[in-house]
Amino acid sequence: MPSEQIENYLKNIYKIQSVEGKVSTSSLSEKLQISPASVSEMVKKLADEGSLTHTPYKGVELTESGKRAALKIVRKHRLWEMFLVEVLHFGWDEIDEEAEKLEHIMSGKMEDKIDEVLGFPSVDPHGDPIPTKSGTVKTIRSFALTDVEEGSTVRVVRVNDANAELLQYASSIGLSLNKKIALKQRMKFDNSLIIKIGSKEMTISATLAENIFVESV
Amino acid sequence: MPSEQIENYLKNIYKIQSVEGKVSTSSLSEKLQISPASVSEMVKKLADEGSLTHTPYKGVELTESGKRAALKIVRKHRLWEMFLVEVLHFGWDEIDEEAEKLEHIMSGKMEDKIDEVLGFPSVDPHGDPIPTKSGTVKTIRSFALTDVEEGSTVRVVRVNDANAELLQYASSIGLSLNKKIALKQRMKFDNSLIIKIGSKEMTISATLAENIFVESV
DNA sequence: CCAAGAATTTCGGTGCGCCTAAAATATAAA
DNA sequence: TTTATATTTTAGGCGCACCGAAATTCTTGG
Structure with missing residues (x-):
């Protein structure tokens, strides 16, 4: 071990x-x-x-063996994140730190129980794929919100989880997984975007948009 | 910390x-x-x-401060045990080992969330009291099954969790928390007991009985 | 009361993962 | 291409929690 x-x-x-x-x-x-x-x-x-x-x-x-070991931990991490959100009602931005600790003390049995309670999810709360027990990872096809054409509507499939503050902000403006976004306009001077989520229109920075990944809808 | x-x-x-x-x-x-x-x-x-x-x-x-720190850990341990049984459906005998690891990486927030999901329980799955957040422990009045008088009926309020095999066995014969037990007879030669749980009559060793704690009913 | 024998503490030492400083190697600019 | 700069590795050391062996102190039976 x-x-x-x-x-x-x-x-x-x-x-x-x-x-x-x-x-x-x-x-x-x-x-x-x-x-x-x-x-x-x-x-x-x-x-x-x-x-x-x-x-x-x-x-x-x-190596193959190293990769397998890495994926085991990634799987555990993402299962815990999912669990923290779904069962314990943690916020999007609070889960990484907790999962960071939990992933290391999760027995195989625990992993299975949690997987089961969650209904065998395939992605974590940020939209990152959960590796399977046998060590395969689904690649999720998506592109950054930055690259969306004006006028088109897309669906959020993943948010970069590297920055808690960003997550916190994204969730505060109602930008969460599976939400539909319509791109109204791209500002030329700084690449910021005017978007519409539901009925609310807002402006977001290019930096934020770089971390939001979407698919066509 | x-x-x-x-x-x-x-x-x-x-x-x-x-x-x-x-x-x-x-x-x-x-x-x-x-x-x-x-x-x-x-x-x-x-x-x-x-x-x-x-x-x-x-x-x-x-010291007082040492005791407070100890009770914090005991509380976390017992909350996790409860959680493992109630939410993840672990068996009675499997939870101690897992909780042993989890207790050390439980943030205050996590503690609160779990406490809440469980409905603020006062005892763990073995009947041991869960210390409060402020560090008080309820003493549970009970006596060992060994000391019960022939003919009387009692209710299980606690089972010594020191031995997983014992817990495993106890649960396999239907001897779980809050179950009613009627003591039919005490064997003089080895202090083993003939008891009735529900409609089932069985013999249990004195050693087992020493680890079952009950109250009058 | 005194001498085993048992329990406890002290001593010297180990492994592990980390560090800073110095040496080796790679990279990029002149 | 040469040299300055950046990156990486090696060397020497540290702190922590552990260990076995030896020294100390307690306890108890004679």
Whole structure:
């Protein structure tokens, strides 16, 4: 059984790998808030254990076994997030921190029970896919709200969960999962958008829009 | 915020104190499965921090502040146990181990949410009282099934949760919280009891009976 | 009362994950 | 291409909670 720190290393390597392709010591150090020196050491250890391959001074890549371990934790994290929202009625923006701790102490039995109570969900409250028990992840096709054409209507399928304040704000303006959004106008000078959610019209910044992912409706 | 090990030390000191009055290094060592040498060191540290008083070569006693910290953990443990049974449908005998991990990573907010979902319970699934948020514990008046008079009927209010196998067995014979038990006969040669639960008559060992606590009905 | 024997504490040491500072290597600008 | 700068790794160390062994102190039977 991997320790909590190892789980965190693997999970975050997986996440960086998904977004940036390449995983450097410094990006990991940044994400984990651990000194580059320590990360370098740990990476060596993980390479020895076969969870990843490491080319010194280059970068890191998860092995199959490392990826499997990472996906296990991602699954647990997202199941907990779902549980916190659905069963304990936590807000969108409060769940990441709690799930961060819970994911490491979740037995297989617990995982199954929670999965069952939730009705075997396929995405978490931010719209991120929940990996299956066997370790597959559904890719959700979507594009950023920034890229929507003026005049079209779309549906929110995912919100970037990297920033709690952003989530907090999004939810405060009624921008939540599965909501329909009509794009009225794009301002040329700063790319901010005038949108309509339900009957309410509002302006949102380009920065916010970059973190909202939608599909055509 | 106390670390996980410290929480475990305090919780177990509290438990031993409740049952045996005196808390020795060896009893703690036994319960925590940590060497006497290590326990002795940690006790010194806890004394320095003001959580307990320690008379070398004698024993240990929680201070008010130590007791408060211990009760916080006991409360969290029992809330989780309740939650595991009521919401996740775990069995009586499976919950202690899970709660043992969960208790240490429960934020105040989480505590409140769970308390609320459960309807502010006053006892856990074994009948042990859940300390209040302010740190008071209701004493439940009861006596061991061993001490019941022949012919009388009683109600189960608590089952000693120290042994999972015992819990497992108790539940398998339909002996659960709030069940009514009629004591038909006590065998003189080994103190085993013939009891009736509902319409079913059965024999239980004295050892089991010592761990079942009841009140008159 | 005194000498085992039992319980407790002290001592020296370990593993683990972290750190800072210094050395090695890679990258980019001149 | 060379050199300055940025990134990464190595070296040396630290704190924490643990350990076994040895020293100390308590307890109890003779």
